[in-house]
Amino acid sequence: MNTMAAENVTSAGGTNGELETLSTGHDVRLPLSTHATMTGAVLSASPEAVRELLPAGLAPVRATPNRAAVTFLCVDYDRIGHDSGIEPYNEFGVLIPAVHDNSRTLPFLSVLTRGVTGFVWHLPVTSEPAKALGVDIWGYPKEVADIVHEDDGSTRRTTVEIDGQQLIDMTVNRPPMFEQSDSGVSYTTKDGTILCEQLELNGEIGLWPYSSSISYTLGDHPRARRLAELDLSDRALMRFAADTEFVIHEGNPVGPV
DSSP states (O other): OOTTOOOOOOOOOOOBTSEEEOTTSOEEEBSEEEEEEEEEEEEEEOHHHHHTTSOTTEEEOOSBTTBEEEEEEEEEEEEETTTOOOOOEEEEEEEEOEEETTSOOOTTHHHHHHTTOEEEEEEEESSHHHHHHHHHHHOOOEEEOEEEEEEETTEEEEEEEETTEEEEEEEEEOOOOEEEEEEEEEEEEETTEEEEEEEEEEEEEEEEEEEOOEEEEEOSSHHHHHHHTTOOOSSEEEEEEEEEEEEEEEEEEEEEO
């Protein structure tokens, strides 16, 4: 099953194959090839509350007939491009599975095929070059934070603290992983435009639907308080893990914000 079904988008130029120089002075080439280990979970949420977090032009995926979804993603990057000079870093993502307003979103099926793709609402990282990489090229909403991943056998615990305030403490039990390739998209906003970035994964990937093998506690950071307003489920619609090459393509405009 293609767990991250890619959207059809029309290229509007972009910098595919060209060097991009970041505000930190680092040079990276697109599409950007990285290597990462990931764990995460897709949780059901209030569709009305989730829609408030999306820019105009995007609509939340229906996880069930009456619920939308939010994805928490814990990432450890150990390679960033080829000779970019950017050191390995940790990341925590809050994504909202979403599609264009005029796309058809089926309950149940959509969360399995689009659960780990969508609008990137928050993306803390552990270094300034990592922040510049996302902000300068794609408009990813990155900020520098303290992010610790603790791996114990098949379990990863991730804690995130920003400016002395806790965002989240999350534990995910990895499902079995198998060698495969997958694809998807992320949506970001940059310079008043919604961008769509195509994503590719090649490596070991695993997912497990309707699972209680996750736990999380939201902290007192303003972003955590905003997440607490979404009526998030305790049980995961899907938990997932990957040990994979992760490729991010240039962003293509799909509409104004």
